Amino acid sequence: MDFSDNIPKDLSDEEMVTEYLNQCALYTNQDERIANFHKIQEILLRKSPHLLVKFLQDVLNFTTDKNASIKKALVGFIEELCRVHEVFIPRVMMPLHMLLCDESIPVQKRVIQAAIGIYRRTLSWLCKAPTCTEDMEQAWKQLSTIKLEIANMIDSDNDGIRTSSVKFLECVVLLQTYPDETENKRSNDFSLDDVPLTLKVARRRRLEEEARLVGCYNYHNVIL
Structure with a gap:
């Protein structure tokens, strides 16, 4: 069922996002709310990304929604925003951290799964930037906090949380170590040798040491 049938088709994308946001906020039917949220995502991230500046905060306000599915x-x-519009990474780190601390186990697990790609994208973004701004530094600090909290979740009583946390840490190790010289590196691979020596916010030696400790399962003792 298309839950957007009650929205006029002649509205602009901006007007449609406003309508979908209102329906997400006011409606109680979960399927209807999720469908409208995905419509918002389609418009803002794929069809009319220029509207992100106006509506991103409205979307991020759903961080405190009571519904775990939302x-x-x-x-x-x-996750998709970080992949296709890196400039907004600093805006989403705090909400992402809040979602990781959510009381819902499925929400926590979804954050950990998304953090794998977000961590890789953020580190790559920092390394390719001509200069590192204050917002970028703050985003990295917040992501480092998220990384530490996920590391602490490997002792979770929930199997899904533990498994997802281990996979995330495996990603950290791969990104923060030098590649095997005997293997051919693909063009889209990222490893420690892609980190500029001039990058102060994430220095090679510190990243390498952190990866070594993760590999030795002593990550809990690392002070980021």
């Missing part, structure tokens, strides 16, 4: 959908939105 918050999982929001994590998916943040």
Whole structure:
């Protein structure tokens, strides 16, 4: 069922996002809310990304929504946003951290799964930037906090949380170590040798040491 049938088709994208946001906020039917949220994601991230400046905060406000499914959908939105519009990474780190601390186990698990790609994208973004701004530094600090909290979740009583946390840490190790010289590196691979020696916010030696400790399962003792 298309839950957007009650929205006029002659509205502009901006007007449609406003309508979908209102319906997400006011409606109680979960399927209807999720469908409208995905419509928002389609418009803002794929069809009319210029509207992100106006509506991003409205979308991020769903961080405090009571419905776990909406918050999982929001994590998916943040995940795609970081992949296709890196400039907004600093805007989403705080909401992402809040979602990781959510009381819902499925929401926590979804954040950890998304963090794998977000961590890789953010580190690559920092390394390719001509200069590192204050917002970028703050985003990295917040992501480092998220990384530490996920590391602490490997002792979770929930199997899904533990498994997802281990996969995330495996990603950290791969990104923060030098590549095997015997293997051919693909063009889209990222490793420690892609980190500029001039990058102060994430220095090679510190990243390498952190990866070594993760590999030795002593990550809990690392002070980021």
